[in-house]
Amino acid sequence: MAEEQQAPPQREIVTGVPRSARRRPPAHTPARSEISEQTTLGATYVRALMRSQLRAGAWALAALALLVGTLPLVSVLPRTASGPPLWVALGLVVYPVMWLIARWYVTRAERNEADFTGLVTDPAEAPPGPRRTR
Structure with a gap:
């Protein structure tokens, strides 16, 4: 009998779980589903936004x-x-300070909404661009 020469088996290198088998994040975060289903936790999220x-x-x-x-x-x-002095106070002090207060409020309200939106949206759905920090 002739001995057959067998080629050595090829080595296979495994570096991690294949990409197709990796667990994907849910299509929506639990916070969004809690809010849309109007659960107690969802009401707490909305109440926290309203409180802020x-x-x-x-x-x-x-x-x-x-x-x-x-x-x-x-x-x-x-x-x-x-x-x-009343007209000077009205024209030079009050209106600019009122504008600053209004600007602060709008900025704060937008920041509150952005924080809330960041909480309930899926990171994959987040719009590209820099995220504002406090």
Whole structure:
């Protein structure tokens, strides 16, 4: 009998689980399904968003009330040669500060919504681009 020469077996290198067999993340995160199904946890997520928006609104309102509440004190000051201090306070101080308060509120509200959206959206669905940080 002739001995058959067998080629040595080829070596196979396995470096990890094949890509097709890897577990993929769910199509949506559990937070989104909790909200859409209106469960207790979903209501808690929405309530937390509403609470943070209310907190930002309350701070803006308090700052505005403090600003406008001090205007009667300006009317008590004596008139100067350059004009009544009340009009100067209204034109040069109040409106720019009101604009800053409004700008802060809008920025804070957008940040709250972005944080909430980041919580409930799938990372694969996130729009490309830099994420804003605090």
